Amino acid sequence: MSHTFDAGVSNQHATYANLLRENSGPEVSPDLDISPKNARILLVDDKPELLSSLAQLVSLHEYPVVEALGGRAALDALQSESFDVVLLDLIMPEVSGHDVLDWVADHDIGAKVVVVSGDSSFSGVKHALTCGAFDFVKKPFEPTELLATVAKALAHRRLEQSHEAMEQRLQESEERHRFIVNNSPDLIYMLDRNGCFNFINDRIESLLGYQKAELMGKHYAELVYEEDLEEAKNLFNERRTGGRATHNVELRLKSRLPRDADRPFQTQNVWMELTAEGVYSDPQERTRENFIGTYGTARDISERKEAQQVINFQAYHDLLTHLPNRALLKDRLSLAIAQARRSKRRLAVMFLDLDRFKLVNDTLGHTMGDRLLKAVANRLQGCLRRGDTLSRFGGDEFTLLLPEIRTRDDVAVIAGKILDKLATPFVIDTHELFVGASIGIAMYPEAGDSVEALVQSADIAMYDAKSRGKNAYQFFSEEMNQKFSTRLSLERELRNALTSGELRVFYQPQVRVDDGRIIGVEALVRWQHPKRGLISPDEFLPVAVETGLITQLDEWVQAHAFAEIAEWRRAGYGDVRLSVNMTAHQLEQEGFLDRFIGAVESSGLTPESIKLELTENTIMQDIEVIVPKLQRLRKCGLTIAIDDFGTGYSSLSYLQQFPVNTLKIDRSFVGDIRADQGDASIINAIVAMARGLNLDLIAEGVETKSQLRYLRSQGCEEVQGFYFSRPLPASELKQLLRSQPYVELIKRGEEPAVPA
Ligand code: C2E
Ligand code: MG
Ligand code: MG
Numbered sequence: 166m167s168h169t170f171d172a173g174v175s176n177q178h179a180t181y182a183n184l185l186r187e188n189s190g191p192e193v194s195p196d197l198d199i200s201p202k203n204a205r206i207l208l209v210d211d212k213p214e215l216l217s218s219l220a221q222l223v224s225l226h227e228y229p230v231v232e233a234l235g236g237r238a239a240l241d242a243l244q245s246e247s248f249d250v251v252l253l254d255l256i257m258p259e260v261s262g263h264d265v266l267d268w269v270a271d272h273d274i275g276a277k278v279v280v281v282s283g284d285s286s287f288s289g290v291k292h293a294l295t296c297g298a299f300d301f302v303k304k305p306f307e308p309t310e311l312l313a314t315v316a317k318a319l320a321h322r323r324l325e326q327s328h329e330a331m332e333q334r335l336q337e338s339e340e341r342h343r344f345i346v347n348n349s350p351d352l353i354y355m356l357d358r359n360g361c362f363n364f365i366n367d368r369i370e371s372l373l374g375y376q377k378a379e380l381m382g383k384h385y386a387e388l389v390y391e392e393d394l395e396e397a398k399n400l401f402n403e404r405r406t407g408g409r410a411t412h413n414v415e416l417r418l419k420s421r422l423p424r425d426a427d428r429p430f431q432t433q434n435v436w437m438e439l440t441a442e443g444v445y446s447d448p449q450e451r452t453r454e455n456f457i458g459t460y461g462t463a464r465d466i467s468e469r470k471e472a473q474q475v476i477n478f479q480a481y482h483d484l485l486t487h488l489p490n491r492a493l494l495k496d497r498l499s500l501a502i503a504q505a506r507r508s509k510r511r512l513a514v515m516f517l518d519l520d521r522f523k524l525v526n527d528t529l530g531h532t533m534g535d536r537l538l539k540a541v542a543n544r545l546q547g548c549l550r551r552g553d554t555l556s557r558f559g560g561d562e563f564t565l566l567l568p569e570i571r572t573r574d575d576v577a578v579i580a581g582k583i584l585d586k587l588a589t590p591f592v593i594d595t596h597e598l599f600v601g602a603s604i605g606i607a608m609y610p611e612a613g614d615s616v617e618a619l620v621q622s623a624d625i626a627m628y629d630a631k632s633r634g635k636n637a638y639q640f641f642s643e644e645m646n647q648k649f650s651t652r653l654s655l656e657r658e659l660r661n662a663l664t665s666g667e668l669r670v671f672y673q674p675q676v677r678v679d680d681g682r683i684i685g686v687e688a689l690v691r692w693q694h695p696k697r698g699l700i701s702p703d704e705f706l707p708v709a710v711e712t713g714l715i716t717q718l719d720e721w722v723q724a725h726a727f728a729e730i731a732e733w734r735r736a737g738y739g740d741v742r743l744s745v746n747m748t749a750h751q752l753e754q755e756g757f758l759d760r761f762i763g764a765v766e767s768s769g770l771t772p773e774s775i776k777l778e779l780t781e782n783t784i785m786q787d788i789e790v791i792v793p794k795l796q797r798l799r800k801c802g803l804t805i806a807i808d809d810f811g812t813g814y815s816s817l818s819y820l821q822q823f824p825v826n827t828l829k830i831d832r833s834f835v836g837d838i839r840a841d842q843g844d845a846s847i848i849n850a851i852v853a854m855a856r857g858l859n860l861d862l863i864a865e866g867v868e869t870k871s872q873l874r875y876l877r878s879q880g881c882e883e884v885q886g887f888y889f890s891r892p893l894p895a896s897e898l899k900q901l902l903r904s905q906p907y908v909e910l911i912k913r914g915e916e917p918a919v920p921a
Contacts, residue, residue: 199319201319207231207233207242207246207250208223208231209238209251209252209253209262210235211258223311243269243272247276251276252315253266253278254281256284262282263296266297267296275326276322277322279315280301300314350464351368351462351464351465352365352437353365356401356458358457360384360385362380362385373422374420375421390434413439414441417437418437419434443459444459444460481496485538486557491559497566501566502609502614505568506610511570511610514564516564516604516620517562517565517604518603518627518631520603522561525537527786533593533594542555548583548586576608580638583604588601603628603638605627606639606641607619608641612626628645656708662694668690668691668692668718671892672726672892674901676883676907678881679882681905681912683905684883685743685744686730686744710750716750716754719750720760723761727743729895731770738903743775744775744778746778747778752790758797772798776804777806778808780807792823795824799824805825807829810828811830811831811833811847811851830881832866834851835848836868852879852880862880863883864876865886
C-alpha cells in the first residue's frame with residue numbers, strides 16, 4: 166500500500182515540478198522533501214506509557230518527535246511550533262482530541278492530524294474526519310499501518326506546501342505580466358475570430374481616450390480611420406502566423422483625445438504602427454477551423470509621422486510664404502505637361518519678378534521685406550483658380566502654373582489682373598509700399614515642351630518685360646530667345662575679355678566753367694571686342710553687374726587709371742583730378758577699404774586727387790554697409806560725387822547723411838535746357854539744394870553752347886560733355902591737357918548769360 170502511495174506522490178510531484186520550473190526561477194527545488202528527518206511530528210496522548218511507546222516506535226523510523234501529554238500540552242505545542250503531522254488521541258480529559266481538532270481547523274496551521282484512538286465508533290471517526298482529521302488509526306495499531314499513515318500524511322503535507330508555493334508564484338508571475346502589459350508604452354490587443362476585441366490593455370485609455378470596457382466585443386473597424394480600413398483588413402483578416410505575421414503596418418486609429426489645444430473636442434487620427442499574429446487552438450495546425458483570433462501590438466508613431474510631414478513640407482514648400490517651392494512646381498509642371506500632351510491642350514507658365522522689392526528690403530530691412538513677400542503671396546493667391554499653382558521661385562520671384570488655358574487672351578487677362586492687384590500699395594505698419602511686377606509668360610507647346618524650357622522661356626520673357634520699363638507682362642517670343650542667347654555669349658566673352666586684356670579706359674575731360682581749364686577727367690571703360698569693335702559700357706555693364714564680374718572689372722579700371730594719371734603727373738601734364746565710377750557690388754566686398762586704399766597708395770596718387778562717382782541708388786542699396794565705408798574714404802581725403810543726380814530714389818533727408826562733396830547733375834536735365842529758354846526748374850532746384858547743403862556742382866552731358874551758358878548763369882562750377890570732348894583714349898587726352906583748348910573757347914565764345 167505504501168508502495169502505491171509513493172508512486173502516486175512522485176507522479177504528481179513530477180507534474181508540479183515541471184510547472185514550477187516553467188513558471189518561476191531556479192530558487193524552487195524541484196524535489197519534494199519527504200524524508201523523515203526533516204519532518205516535525207507531534208504525538209499527543211494523555212497516557213504517559215502509551216505516549217512514550219508511540220514515541221519510541223516513531224523515532225525508531227528516524228522521525229523527530231515532540232510529545233504532548235494531554236490536550237492542553239498539545240495546544241501549547243501547536244501554538245509555539247509548527248508541525249507537519251500530529252498523531253492525536255481522541256479521548257482525553259479536559260481538552261479532548263476533538264477540541265484539539267477544532268482548534269487546528271480554526272487556525273489553519275497546515276499540520277495533518279492523524280487520529281489514533283480506541284474510540285472506533287462511527288460517529289467518533291466521522292466527527293474527527295469532518296473536523297479535518299487526515300486519517301484514522303485504530304488502537305491498538307499495527308506499527309506498519311501507523312507508519313504508513315504517517316508517511317502518507319507527511320507526503321500530503323509536502324504536496325500541499327509545494328502547491329501553495331507554486332500557487333503563490335503563479336500569482337506573482339501573473340501580477341508581473343499584468344503590470345507589464347498594462348504599463349506597456351504600446352497598445353496590446355487580442356481580437357476574436359470575428360475581429361472583435363476580447364482583450365486590450367490599459368494603454369488604450371491614455372493613448373486614444375477610450376475605456377477598455379466599451380471596446381470589448383466591438384469590431385476593430387470602429388477604431389480605424391476610414392481611409393485606412395483597407396489596410397487594416399489586410400492586416401487582421403489574413404490569418405497571419407510565424408513568418409507571415411505582419412509587422413510595422415502603419416495606419417491611423419481614431420482618437421478621442423484632444424491633440425490640439427485649439428480644437429478640444431475634435432476626433433483626430435493617431436498614426437500607429439501595428440503588428441498582428443494569428444492565434445490557433447492548435448498551434449501545430451493552423452487551419453481556418455483552428456483560427457481563434459489575432460493578437461498584437463500597436464505603437465504610437467504620430468511624432469515620427471509629424472516630423473516626417475514637416476520634413477516633407479519643408480522639402481516642397483517655401484517656409485516664409487508657405488507656397489510650393491521650385492521642386493514642387495517642377496513636379497506639378499511636368500505632370501501638367503504630360504496631361505496637356507495627352508489631351509492636346511495648352512498650358513501657361515508665368516514668371517513674376519517684383520519690381521521694387523530690393524529697394525524695400527534694403528531701406529526698410531529684411532523683416533519688412535519678408536512681411537511684404539508674405540502679403541504679396543497672399544494677394545497673388547487671390548488671383549488663382551482651382552488647379553493653378555503659385556510657387557515661390559526664390560527671392561522676389563514667383564511662378565504661376567496655369568494648367569487649364571485655351572488662348573493667349575485668357576492668360577493676358579490673368580496677368581492683367583495680377584498687375585492690377587499689385588498696383589494697390591501694401592500697407593505694413595505705417596509704411597505704404599508700392600511694388601509692381603514684371604511678368605513673363607511661356608505657353609506650352611509654343612515656348613517649350615519641357616519643364617526647363619518653359620520656365621526658362623517665361624524667365625526670358627520676364628527679363629524682356631523688365632527691360633521695357635517694368636510693371637508689364639510679355640509673352641515669350643523667338644526673338645527674345647535670340648537676345649537671351651546673345652546675352653549668354655556676352656557673359657562668356659566678357660569673362661574672357663577681363664583676362665585677355667580687351668578692356669580699355671577712356672577719359673572724358675571735366676572743364677572749369679570760369680576759365681575753361683581741364684581740371685579733371687572721368688575714367689570710362691570700353692571693350693575692344695575682337696570682332697565687334699569698340700563696345701560701350703551700356704551694352705555690357707548690366708551683364709557684368711548681374712554676373713558679379715563688375716567688381717573685378719572696376720578694380721581693373723581703377724588700378725589702370727591710377728597708374729596712368731600718376732604717370733601723367735610725373736610727365737608734367739599737371740595735377741589733373743581723376744573721377745572713377747563705382748557700384749554697390751564693389752563697395753560691399755569684404756576687405757574693399759584696405760584693398761582700395763592700398764591701390765591708391767601704391768599708385769603714388771594723393772587721395773585728394775581722386776573723386777568717386779556713385780549713384781544715389783548705389784548708396785541706397787545697402788546704406789548701413791556703404792555709408793560707413795564712404796565716411797572712411799572721406800577721412801582719408803578722397804572726395805565723393807553723386808552721379809546722375811536727380812534720377813534716383815533718395816530724399817533730401819538721406820542726402821544730408823551721406824558723406825558727399827559733389828552733386829553731378831544728370832545729363833537728362835541738362836538736355837532739357839532749350840536754347841535760351843532760361844527755365845529749367847529742376848536744374849534750378851538742384852543748384853539751390855547744392856548751395857543749401859554746401860556741395861560742389863558739376864553738370865554732365867553738356868552738348869551745346871546754350872546749355873553751357875545757362876549752367877554758368879546758375880552758378881554751376883564744372884561741366885563735362887560732348888560740347889568739349891567725347892571720352893578719349895589716354896594718348897589723345899594727354900594732348901588736350903597740353904593744349905588746354907577750352908581756355909580759348911571760353912574766352913572767345915562766352916558772354917555773360919542774359920536772363921530771358
Ligand atoms: P556716367 O558715369 O554718368 O558717365 C557719363 C556717360 O555719359 C558716359 O557714357 C559718357 O560717354 C556719356 N556722356 C558724356 N558726355 C555726354 C554728352 O554730352 N552727351 C551724351 N549723350 N552723353 C555723354 P558711357 O561711357 O557710355 O558710360 C555709361 C555709364 O556706364 C556711365 O555713366 C557709368 O555709370 C558707367 N560706367 C562707365 N565706365 C564705368 C566703369 O569703369 N565702372 C563703372 N562701375 N561704371 C562705368
Ligand atoms: Mg560717372
Ligand atoms: Mg552720369
